[in-house]
Amino acid sequence: MTTEVAAPTTYDGPPAGGTPGAGVPGAGRLIALLVSAAFVVILNETIMGVALPDLMAEFGVPATTAQWLTTAFLLTMAVVIPVSGWLLTRLPLRTVFVIAMTSFTVGTLLAALAPAFGVLVAARVVQAVGTALMMPLLMTTILTIVPAERRGRMMGTISIVISVAPAVGPTISGIVLDQLSWRWMFWLVLPIAVLALVAGTAWIRNVTEPRRAPLDVVSVVLSALAFGGLIYGLSSIGESASGHTPVPVWLPLVVGGAALAAFVWRQLSLKDRALLDLRAFGTGTFTVAVLLVAVSMMALFGTLILLPIYLQNALGLSTLTTGLMLLPGGLTMGLLAPVVGRLFDRVGPRPLVAPGALVASGALWGMTSLDAGSGQAHVVALHVVLSAGLAFMFTPLLTSALGSLPQQLYSHGSAIVGTVQQVAGAAGTALFVTVMTRASTASASDGVPAAEAVADGVHAALMWGGVISAAAVLVALAVRRPRAVTVGA
DSSP states (O other): OEEOOOOOOOOOOOOTTSOTTTTOTTHHHHHHHHHHHHHHHHHTTTTTGGGHHHHHHHHTOOHHHHTHHHHHHHHHHHHHHHHHHHHHHHSOHHHHHHHHHHHHHHHHHHHHHOOSHHHHHHHHHHHHHHHHHHHHHHHHHHHHHSOGGGHHHHHHHHHIIIIIHHHHHHHHHHHHHHHSOTTHHHHTTHHHHHHHHHHHHHHOOOOSOOOOOOEEHHHHHHHHHHHHHHHHHHHHHHHHHTTOOSSOTHHHHHHHHHHHHHHHHHHHHHGGGOSSOGGGGGSHHHHHHHHHHHHHHHHHHHHHHHHHHIIIIISOOOHHHHHHHHHHHHHHHHHHHHHHHHHHHHHOSHHHHHHHHHHHHHHHHHHTTOOTTOOHHHHHHHHHHHHHHHHHHHHHHHHHHHHTSOGGGHHHHHHHHHHHHHHHHHHHHHHHHHHHHHHHHHHHHTTOOHHHHHHHHHHHHHHHHHHHHHHHHHHHTTOOOOTTOOOOO
16 A cells, blocks of 8 residues: 655755765854754664662663663664665655654653653664654754765764764763762753753754655554564563563564565555665675675674673772773764765775774674673773774775765655664674573573673674674675765865
8 A cells, every 4th residue: 555645845955966075055054053962862772781789779660671771772763764765765854853752852851750660661662763763863964965075074973973972871871870860861861952952943944855756654563563572572582581571582583574575565566656665786886885784783782782781790880880881982983983984085995894893803803702700901992993994894884885876766765774773783683682691591500700701792792703703704795885976175
């Protein structure tokens, strides 16, 4: 069933016949606003992890229930992101921004005031709707208004949002929780969200051209079942390792896999009327880059979930110290991203991605040496090296993937990348947590002390991460510069 919707006619974009982005008034201010707003909303993806013990105590819920604060967020992202391609085609840029920031702002206020755990989960869902729309919105805008030869440095800015915001989330929450209640994680964000909403409503111009876009309702349902089922199933694997799951793990994975197969078939059949135009994968550069983005996100989210557990349960460190120890890695990614973007404009992706993949793989293998007696400086150094390697991968991969597509596929390519990031992040988390939990349980049953058992589990999980990252080094050699991008001076 396909619903035809008339497109609005408001369009303030680039003049016809010019280079996309050429002569767009206020382009720098627009990008700065979108990047700032995106950073704030993406930050909330990982900010709740450190706060779970406090929330469990206040609301009287077990860990398996508390995890829904993260799982519900990821599920909503997985369901909404595929629809973002249609929204960005159908609606003006300003309208999509207002929808995204309004949703995020309302969700943030609701979370700060939440009187019960169920309300807090609902607030996270409302927040996630805005978060899911923001990244495809930012990517599509930059691809539309920034000339090809400058996209590397602009994508370097986007990489700060994608990689650094999740990385510093635990640090910020650790600092806040050391002095204030968990509600302040939302109260501190709320005025920033309101300011971004007001500024965006006043400043944003419609630099994309809306057009008539049919909405295939069947595709929406299939995408929700597919990506929602996969994310939920992958998120449940870690819980199943501890013996706590509300439903059998295989059930959502089977439903999600079957729905994904049906979704792919329908999108290929619909072609120009597809909800998510999968013809983007017909471009080899896009496919290789997206594959490596998936591996990178698995490594990033896997270590983000693993290191806090290791630092607190194996080394016995506090929440605040744990958060501060993860900060240098996040700052490293943020400082390197613009530099890598400028290098991409000069030398292309392969001279950056291949060494980055090698460094990241080496760092993961180095982390397998961590044990219950490892020094804090050693852990921080390895995390910084891993962050540096990933920084040399994110910007070139995003630019190569999206820059290789024709303009009519920009919004769909952005939605595909966003969806892959969420599924890969959930898969990385599930893999690392499951292996760690089972290895730790086996060690504990053999009489190994608790701290050493946790360290054993971390060692086993990072071994798997090292194997996956080693394969990524070989794939990195296949990365190519998009033909649409010219070498900068």
